[in-house]
Amino acid sequence: KNEVEQSPQNLTAQEGEFITINCSYSVGISALHWLQQHPGGGIVSLFMLSSGKKKHGRLIATINIQEKHSSLHITASHPRDSAVYICAVRVNNQGGKLIFGQGTELSVKP
């Protein structure tokens, strides 16, 4: 079993829909990161969370440390949101060690 599990692995949505991507982890962490990778490969850091909730535009990220679970929400989805979304955890007491989820491939249709 992977230490970081994302669901779903693939997601197709219609433009305007509310989207949720989930990330569960089984290790102690100091932070959780959400990353976005567009076709063509570039990776962008969306959020870094150690507790609570963060919002940037139409994107919202939450984390529940007790339940070892994080969600990434996209409101009013748009075709330009089509990308792979990756959850990564920074492992507690292991310096800079990062473990990644497998990614969620999102396609938003017009």
Add this chain to the structure above:
Amino acid sequence: EAQVTQNPRYLITVTGKKLTVTCSQNMNHEYMSWYRQDPGLGLRQIYYSMNVEVTDKGDVPEGYKVSRKEKRNFPLILESPSPNQTSLYFCASSPSGPYGYTFGSGTRLTVV
């Protein structure tokens, strides 16, 4: 412009021929790291560095070397590349503490 620069972007090489992929950042970040990305396996960490002269293994360090002699540079060295090191490689950096990462554009390496 604040950025992480990787070179080369694309590289085809032969088995056993030593190569170096360079990574440089202009943000005075303490933390730098290398990852490889493979279909079906996702991103995996190769090595990371918390600061100059401080490096540590990630999940898949076998066959790779790194060094951090200067804060801005963190080269990835493949002393004897093999076909199973064909992959897409990313370098990233961040300040120490709870901050996000800045990624390089990636290096697509093919070892034949």
